[in-house]
Amino acid sequence: MSESIxxxxxxxxxxxxxxxxxxxxxxxxxxxxxxxxxQKFALYPLDYSATILSIEQYYHASFLPIAQSALTQFNSQGILLQPKQISLLKNDEQLQLPLLSYETVSIKTWAKCERCQILDPTENLDILSQLTIWKTEVFEAVLQKKPHIFLAYLRVYHLPQLCEVVANPNIQEKLGKFVSLPNSLTVSETRPVLNDRTFAQRKHQLEKLEPSLHPELEELQSAIASLTISQPAAKQLDDDIKVFLGWSSDKLIKQPDPNLAWINDIAKLGDRSIEQDEGKSNYQAGTDFEIIARRSLDFLGFKVEENYKGGAGGLDLFCSQPYPLVCECKAGKSIPDRAVEELDRIGKRHLKENYLQAMRLIIGPGQPTKNLKESAQISKISIINVMTLQKLVEFKAKYPGAINLVELQQYLEPGQIDYRINEYIDKAERDIKLRSQIITAVKELSEQDNENAKATHPSFTVTEIRVHYNATHNPRLNDEVVHDLLIELSSPLTGYLGRIKGSNWNSDRFYFLRDLPIN
Structure with missing residues (x-):
């Protein structure tokens, strides 16, 4: 347990x-x-007005929107109100006394000084500027007035809760200095902004003045920062980039997307009895289920043709890509025996000879009857429960790239195939878990590598990663399999690992970038 401070x-x-x-x-x-x-202390925010340059001259252009947003939020607190007069009666005389009214300032972080460096004009100020939020002109302006700069390396921690303090009227004069807190704070080192490894890498980079590895990504992150409040997708990308750059070491926990709330209704709309409880007709219940089934197949990656929208004598759903798929939706507590005959008759009428080349699927609640199962086997039609469809869609929402529809086709056998779809989902989950374990192996090697503890990105060979993985997992993997997985995970489209390309595949080296969280 962390010690109280x-x-x-x-x-x-x-x-x-x-x-x-x-x-x-x-x-x-x-x-x-x-x-x-x-040395340990809280971080007290002040206005920018007392600094030596304009805000545009002070901060990098990429950081400027965030700086302006921080100041706007800070100044909206109305730190100091104007003096006002109050009246007091004393000995029948009315005295007018000034009363200063102050707002509060919110303190949300504290820090521990890990080093304080004295900088002078001989330092490489250009690279120092790249590694901080300040322009080179800031250091030059300070050094024109003073012989050196005190640069503190701070390990920052979140406070367990916001600390509100009353603002002092002369507080701007304390910029860069310490002030006493009205009440002491009890904190612990349990909520660091950066974990030990990430902070050590950043500290080493600053001490050795190693240039930023990804300036373009830093520009991109700053460009999308203003979109994160209103755009969930931008927020996810923003979090990913921060982890990649080492600005955040938190495991990414994907928040529920409100735009995907409809997924929870797939099984509900398949049960017509629930719809009847809501006062809807059987026809309307069937239409609602057909609509959400269409949305589900589209979400899974099928190309659903708009020319087929059910109705009397109509084909409920037809998907043309990645392979032809004819689908019949049956809402209600059970699937009628005639469902196979109906699908065959309607499918042949609409698709003609193309019907026999298509995969055929019936989706509905409840258990199919014996006769229905036999008919499905003869006509080579697959039957799945509506909850199975919902499981597929939920899995796709959880891991967007995990469902391979071409691979899924192998599981679309004649008859009732819920168990086969579950087998496919289990296999896909195992594949994801394996990749997460490979990423963890690289991460653990990074954390255990004492010799390279100061390296910005400690990297490892395929053999080193394979040996570490095989020490704790079964079945064991060979170098070729591990290399294929490492190439996949270091692709720019995934970005879980980084790759340093060698002269041949066995001399490639890989390093950790971010976790692949699984539940």
Whole structure:
């Protein structure tokens, strides 16, 4: 259990600087004095107005929108209200006394100083600027007034809850300095912004002034930052890029997408009795189920042709890609025996000779009768329960690239095939779990590699990764299988691992970028 720590003071920094530290964009802060290694303090946000340059001259263009947003949010608190007069009656005399009214400031993080470096004009300020949020002109302007700069390397932690303090009227004069807190804070090191490994890499990069590896991605992240509030997809991409860049070390936990809430209704709409309870006709219940089945097949990746929309004598669903699929939807508590004959008759009428080349599927609730199963075997028609369809769609929503429709075709056998679809889902889950375990093996090697602990991206050969994986997993894998998996996981389209290409496949090296979380 983490030890409790008491904090009595706070370092005052511009609100944008604290936002960058909180997001993991930087681990550096400029102070007015040399900080002691191990010193702990809260981070007190201030306005930018006391700094030496305009905000456009101070921060990189890529960080500027976030800096302006942080200041807007900070200034919306209305830190200092104007003095106002109050009246007091004393000895029958009315006295007018000024009363200053102050708003509160929210403190949400604290930090521990891991190092404080003294910089002078001989330093490579251009690379230092690349590794921080400040332009080179900022360092030059400071060094024109002072002989050196105090650059603190801060390990930042989230407070267990926001700390509200009353703003001091002269607080702007404390920029880069410490102020006392009205009440001490009890904190622990359980909620770091960056984990140990990621922070060590960032600290090493800053100490050695190693240039940023992915400046283009940093530009992209800043460009989409303003979209994250209104666009869930942008938020997911933003989180992915932060993990890739090392600005965040949290495992990505995919939040439920409100746009996919309809998936929970697939099985419900297949049971016509529920629809009747809601006062709908049988025809309307069937139409609702057909609509959601159409949406489900489209979501799974089939190309659903719009010319076929059921109705009297109509074909419920026809998918043309990646292979022809004819589908009949039967809402209600059971599937009638005539369903196979109906599908054969309607399918042949609409598709003619193409019907016999198509895969054929009936979706409905309940257990098919013995006669229905026999008819399905003869006509080579597959039958699945509506809940099985929902499981497929849920799996697709959880792992968007996991369902291979061409592979799924092998499981579409004649008769009732719910067990076969479940077998396919189980296989796909095993495939994902294997890839997650390979990623974890690379991550564990990175964390255990004491010799390369200071390397920005410790990398490993296929054999090293295979040996580490095989030590704890069965069945064991060979180098060729592991290499194929590593190539897949280091693809730009996946981005779970990075790859350093060697002269041949056996000399390729791979390094960890981000987790593949599975439930």
């Amino acid at each position: 008491l904090i009595y003071n706070a370092l005052c920094l511009p609100a944008p600087d604290i936002e960058a530290l909180t997001q993991g964009r930087t681990i550096a802060a400029m102070s007015r004095k040399l900080l002691n290694t191990g």
